[in-house]
Amino acid sequence: MNINEIINKLKNELDEFRFRHSVNVMEVSAKLAKKYGTDIEKAKIAGILHDCGKNYKKEKxxxxxxxxxYEADxxxxxxxxxLHGIIGQHIAQVEYGITDPEILSAIRWHTTGKAGMTTLEKIIYVADYIEPLRNFENIENMRRAAFENLDMCIVLCAESTIRYILNKGFLLHVKTVETRNHSLSVLRNSNEVIG
Ligand SMILES: [Fe+2]
Ligand SMILES: [Fe+2]
Known part of the structure; x- marks a missing residue:
């Protein structure tokens, strides 16, 4: 399936808002891939498909x-x-014929992130946060940081997620904390090197 076929199929699967969000994530991902010198085509495919598991909610x-x-925690x-990243990874494989492990992994980890992500994984995580339809407190800082330093942007995004979850009284997933801590450590180490 080429990218246009993927887009056409996905358009029939997702609701209008989710589809527009996905197109935006694809476009922002492509820009970030160009900026950070990683594969633009892979970034577009992972970006457009990142939420393809969103239709499965609760019992489904x-x-x-x-x-x-999959053994959920x-x-x-x-x-x-x-769970929509894990489901999305599977749907991308069986319904869209995606076999590239880097694309599949970026879809898998886009919700919580994880410690030590690849550049593509980081790009999808960040693009999901900063695409034009999003509106969070501090979003302009995140948008600026995304094109300066991916780890800096990840710290801002993960901390914003953590604050939101604490405010709502939801359970906080340990991977979100690990994502934040890892990128913060990377930032601190690189600052030490710079002096
Ligand atoms: Fe998502
Ligand atoms: Fe998303």
């Missing part, structure tokens, strides 16, 4: 992950939106 999400043999089972 749990049913899906049981079917594919208690936080994922309580807060099922956390």
């Amino acid at each position: 999400a749990i049913e899906y992950i049981e079917k594919i043999g 208690p936080i994922e089972l309580t807060h099922t939106p956390l």
Whole structure:
């Protein structure tokens, strides 16, 4: 399936808002890939498909992950939106024929992030946050940081997620904390090198 075929198929699967968000994430991902010298085509495919698992909510999400043999942790089972990256990775493989492990992994990890992400994984994580339809407190700082230093942007995004989750009283996934800590450590180490 080429990118246009992927876009046409996805348009029939997602609601209008989610589809527009996905197109935006694809476009921002392509710009970031160009800026950071990584594969633009892979960034576009991962960007357009990152939320292809979004239609599976609550019981449907749990049913899906049981079917594919993924063992969710208690936080994922309580807060099922956390499962859409795992589901999306599987849908990208079986419905869109994606076999590239870098693309699949970027879809898999876009929600919580993880420590030590690849450049492509970081790009999708960040693009999901800063695309033009998004509006968070501090969003302009995140948009600026994205094109200066990906780890700096990841710290801002993860901290914003953590604040939101604490305010809402939701369970906080450990991967979100690890994502923030890892990028913060990378930043601190690089500052030490610079002096
Ligand atoms: Fe998502
Ligand atoms: Fe998204």
